[in-house]
Amino acid sequence: MIKQVREWAPALVVFALVIAVWEGSISAFHIQQFLLPRPSDIVKTFWTARHTLWPAGWYTFKEALGGFFIGSALGVVVATIIGRFKGVGTAILPIAIAANAVPIIAFAPIAGAWFGEVSPHSKSAIAAVLCFLPVMVNTLRGLQSANPRQIELMRSYAASELAIWRRVRVPTALPFLFTALKVASVLAMIGAIVGEYFGGAFNALGVLINSDAQIFDFVTAWAGILVASLLGLALYGAVAGTERLVVRWAPDTRDT
Amino acid sequence: MSVVKVDSVTKTFARGNVTALENIDLELEPGEFVSLIGPSGCGKSTLLRIIGDLTPPSSGTVTVNGKPARQARNDGDYGIVFQDSVLFDWRTVSKNIALPLEMLGWDRDRRKARVEEMLDLVELRGFADHHPWQLSGGMQQRVSIARALAFEPALLLMDEPFGALDEMTRERLNLELLSIWEKLGSTVVFVTHSISEAVFLSTRVVVMSPRPGRIAGIVPIDMPFPRTVETREDPRFFELVTKVRELLRKRGEHLLPEEAAELL
Numbered sequence: 137m138i139k140q141v142r143e144w145a146p147a148l149v150v151f152a153l154v155i156a157v158w159e160g161s162i163s164a165f166h167i168q169q170f171l172l173p174r175p176s177d178i179v180k181t182f183w184t185a186r187h188t189l190w191p192a193g194w195y196t197f198k199e200a201l202g203g204f205f206i207g208s209a210l211g212v213v214v215a216t217i218i219g220r221f222k223g224v225g226t227a228i229l230p231i232a233i234a235a236n237a238v239p240i241i242a243f244a245p246i247a248g249a250w251f252g253e254v255s256p257h258s259k260s261a262i263a264a265v266l267c268f269l270p271v272m273v274n275t276l277r278g279l280q281s282a283n284p285r286q287i288e289l290m291r292s293y294a295a296s297e298l299a300i301w302r303r304v305r306v307p308t309a310l311p312f313l314f315t316a317l318k319v320a321s322v323l324a325m326i327g328a329i330v331g332e333y334f335g336g337a338f339n340a341l342g343v344l345i346n347s348d349a350q351i352f353d354f355v356t357a358w359a360g361i362l363v364a365s366l367l368g369l370a371l372y373g374a375v376a377g378t379e380r381l382v383v384r385w386a387p388d389t390r391d392t
Numbered sequence: 393m394s395v396v397k398v399d400s401v402t403k404t405f406a407r408g409n410v411t412a413l414e415n416i417d418l419e420l421e422p423g424e425f426v427s428l429i430g431p432s433g434c435g436k437s438t439l440l441r442i443i444g445d446l447t448p449p450s451s452g453t454v455t456v457n458g459k460p461a462r463q464a465r466n467d468g469d470y471g472i473v474f475q476d477s478v479l480f481d482w483r484t485v486s487k488n489i490a491l492p493l494e495m496l497g498w499d500r501d502r503r504k505a506r507v508e509e510m511l512d513l514v515e516l517r518g519f520a521d522h523h524p525w526q527l528s529g530g531m532q533q534r535v536s537i538a539r540a541l542a543f544e545p546a547l548l549l550m551d552e553p554f555g556a557l558d559e560m561t562r563e564r565l566n567l568e569l570l571s572i573w574e575k576l577g578s579t580v581v582f583v584t585h586s587i588s589e590a591v592f593l594s595t596r597v598v599v600m601s602p603r604p605g606r607i608a609g610i611v612p613i614d615m616p617f618p619r620t621v622e623t624r625e626d627p628r629f630f631e632l633v634t635k636v637r638e639l640l641r642k643r644g645e646h647l648l649p650e651e652a653a654e655l656l
Contacts, residue, residue: 285478288446293495294466303491307482385482385523 173355181359188344189356193363196328196341197371199256203263204324204371208317210264211271218272219279219305229276236269240327244334253335259342263327267320271313278312279305314379321375325368393458395547395579396420396443401452403438403605411604412438416452418598418607420579422546425570427582427590427597429636435605436583437551443581444472444549457546468496470547471540475555477532479524479539486511486520489539496543510538513572530561537569541576548573548580555585566592570619587640591632592619599639609639 155175161167162174169177182189214232218225244262251258282305290300332342345360396419403413412435420426428436441447443454445461456464464470471492479488486507493503511517514534524532533553540548554562566589573580584590590597594613601608613632615623623629 283478285474285476286480289472289474289478290495291446292444292465292470292472293468293492295495299495304480307480310482383482385525 170352170354173358177355178358178362181355182362185356185359188339189341189360189363192339192341192344192360193367195256195337195339196259196332196364197325197367199259199331199340200263200324200328200367200371202256202260203265203327204267204320206260207264207267207324208271208320211268211316211320212275212313214268215272215275215279218276220301225276232269232272236273240265241330244331247331248335254337256337256340259328259331259336259340262331263324266323266327270319270323271316274312274316275309278309281312282308310383311379314375314383317375318372318379321371322368325364325371329364393422394419394455395422395424395457396581397455398439398443399453399455401439401442401449401454403435403442403447404450413442413449414604414606416605416607420581422579423577425573425580425582425593425595427584427594428600429584429587429590429597430600430605430608430640431602433605434600434602436600438605439600440549440551440581440583444470446472464547468492468543469545470549471543471545472549473533473536473540473551473553475552477524477529477536479532479535481524484521484523485516485527485535488524488535489542491539492543506542510542513541513575514538514568528561529557530565533557533565534568537572541572541578544576544578546578548578550580550582552583552585554589562586562589567620569593570617574618587633587636588624591629591636592623597632597636599636601640608642611636611639 158172159175162172214228218228240262243265244258247258247261251261282300286304287300290304295303329342329345332340333346336343341360341364345357345364348354348357348360398416398418401413401416402411404411412433416435416439418426418439428439430436438447442449443456443461445454445465454461457467457469459467459469480491483491486504489507489510490503493506498506507520511520514537516531516534516538519527519531524535527535537553540550554565557565570593582590582593591611591613597611597613599608599611600606611632615626615628615632
């Protein structure tokens, strides 16, 4: 416990310093509120506007979560198929990697046309597409980085391909998968919010941030960003926590 | 009946048209401890892998326990130990040892009992629930040996198992390996780079020469068991070491200088 406090202390100190400098420089340099509101005002609005902001955050979070699960699940499935059948990989992988260079966000208006501009499905779709590729590529790399000696050892036991997959390839891939899921958890929230900037339900977080910014209510926009950040952190934390439970052997989760 | 019978085995690698092994004949009687020694590229590890049916020979046959090598592998007739311990990081020490038993379909109680026996054998009681990264290199290799012996295979294949360890750990593990071997009476094929290790452990030392990989000569080691620390100081030990060294040197004209240096 004391060790954990010590580990977190530097980050907390830096965080507090940044907030203090932010707060202080606004009075010191007379920065206009529409340029940059005070942190204390943002937090205040976070509380006073809770009846609109929090449900909006929850609404958007559900979109992001749906996209996260769909995109990640597809990524794992495709990686498993590619990992199993090399021919499929040579056909799909170059296209998938080229597709990754496409700025997916640019498709947001089109996703709106496909799944309904106001519908949460179009936002989930964008989040899913954003999550898919990192999860697929990392899982595939994990499945392929099994130690050849371990596979050889399994062969010496006359192990089936399925047994090798279960006992060697999957455990090797798990740390890779979780690294990707952590990236995807952040991307899902970005996808959902940016999707909402192009149109969405009136009570969605992205729509609120966008409209508040347009009427120069920047404090509320910032408070909305704070809500989005906290939810993004929560999703990230949930993934990291699951990783800690599942990948107990990996170096970065060692407890000694 | 011999435990291993290698009959005019040749192995060529298509890439680079390399002949790794040429016309190898070798026969191992039950309970023998045979070392394969030679410079890099003499095919000693390849020969071990062919015996274990982990790579096919280009021609010739291998018989293990009177069966074709493939059949012997499918029957779980041998255990194998590599240079690095090849432990599964995600398994505890006892689960690593139990791995071959799981593959053989042993039930939980039987596995547990055997794992405990093996932990006693390699003197790792109290480390059952540790993960591999919590152990030293020598301890990891002992787990690896326990895993290879857990299902009591008639044959133990060892590919430079102590090559990555320091001299002191290595000599201690040599003694431990010998006492385990005497207790279990299994047959061992042991690949090594070290002349003194080969002489100390073996009943016979097979000296190999490279390009193409051939058997340069076989030195029977006529020193009594159990071998102890004193064995290494026995004049006979030095004679045999010299004999192996000379065989290596005689065939060593086509060695690269660094390979020769590695051996002598």
